[in-house]
Amino acid sequence: MLTSLFLLSALFSSAWSCPSHDNYQSHPHLGRRQVRVDVGREPKDWTYDVSADWATIKPEYHLCQSGRHQSPINVVGKDLSTHHKPNFEGYKNVAHPGNFFNWQFAPAWTPHRAEGDVKKLPSFTFDGHEVYNIGWHIHSPSEHLIDGKRSRAEIHMVHVTEEEHEAAVIGIRLAVGPTESDFIKQLGPMIHFNDTAQLEGLQVNLRLAIDEVGGVEEFWTYKGSLTTPPCSEGLRWFLPKKELIVSEQQMVEILAASRFSHRVEQQVWLHDINL
Ligand SMILES: *[C@@H]1O[C@H](CO)[C@@H](O)[C@H](O)[C@H]1NC(C)=O
Numbered sequence: 001m002l003t004s005l006f007l008l009s010a011l012f013s014s015a016w017s018c019p020s021h022d023n024y025q026s027h028p029h030l031g032r033r034q035v036r037v038d039v040g041r042e043p044k045d046w047t048y049d050v051s052a053d054w055a056t057i058k059p060e061y062h063l064c065q066s067g068r069h070q071s072p073i074n075v076v077g078k079d080l081s082t083h084h085k086p087n088f089e090g091y092k093n094v095a096h097p098g099n100f101f102n103w104q105f106a107p108a109w110t111p112h113r114a115e116g117d118v119k120k121l122p123s124f125t126f127d128g129h130e131v132y133n134i135g136w137h138i139h140s141p142s143e144h145l146i147d148g149k150r151s152r153a154e155i156h157m158v159h160v161t162e163e164e165h166e167a168a169v170i171g172i173r174l175a176v177g178p179t180e181s182d183f184i185k186q187l188g189p190m191i192h193f194n195d196t197a198q199l200e201g202l203q204v205n206l207r208l209a210i211d212e213v214g215g216v217e218e219f220w221t222y223k224g225s226l227t228t229p230p231c232s233e234g235l236r237w238f239l240p241k242k243e244l245i246v247s248e249q250q251m252v253e254i255l256a257a258s259r260f261s262h263r264v265e266q267q268v269w270l271h272d273i274n275l
């Protein structure tokens with residue numbers, strides 16, 4: 001017992017000693033290897049059981065109830081958008097190192113970056129703005145519905161402006177099909193919702209996800225919000241028409257690592273779908 005405790009603490013202290021990507025790369029023993037570090041977790045003050053009533057938790061969550069264009073929504077009977085067309089040239093076909101973890105509900109990943117280095121991240125442009133990918137996370141089942149249909153899961157790719165304000169999210173619905181997803185495959189084993197470990201240094205090519213949904217050529221778009229408290233507004237959502245196809249085995253692995261995590265559907269009001 002004592003020995004194993006000692007070993008454990010030695011393991012963790014060596015991992016803790018190289019928290020940032022730069023130190024980690026130059027580590028004499030670990031080199032570029034991936035390291036699992038237990039980062040613990042901060043308990044959340046909200047749950048999905050009461051997602052229709054988050055504004056009652058504290059005043060800072062008032063937008064969850066009073067917002068004018070809250071997410072997610074059900075997109076019903078809408079043609080595809082011809083406005084706000086995104087351009088993905090800035091999503092280079094290369095892998096970025098980042099941290100793979102579970103956001104307490106489903107797998108998630110954030111790229112390594114130095115403070116203020118947002119412009120080195122994969123980016124896309126729309127309406128003359130450039131926005132940068134600061135990571136993704138999965139919800140299960142999907143949050144958005146298309147003509148009332150819910151998918152088994154949805155990936156949210158979160159993008160910020162150069163000033164690091166959240167500005168755009170791509171909501172990619174996942175579905176089982178005849179082929180594996182290379183985007184999902186590169187992640188390796190999923191991290192379970194009860195697992196507080198973080199895999200540091202996992203290389204992820206985000207372009208694969210964009211390519212696997214047809215380059216987001218066909219999409220719906222609307223003005224929405226964060227789908228978790230504080231439900232902040234002012235985000236543009238892009239919902240690719242094409243679902244990201246994963247194999248049955250990949251879907252089972254994603255679902256096994258996830259727990260119920262969709263916010264109740266919001267009323268369409270000032271969302272300006274496709275406008
Ligand atoms: C997850 O963790 C909780 C709290 O420790 C535990 O009660 C539960 O059994 C765990 N669930 C699974 C599926 O491991």
Ligand SMILES: [Zn+2]
Pocket residue numbers: 137139156227
């Ligand atoms: Zn989300």
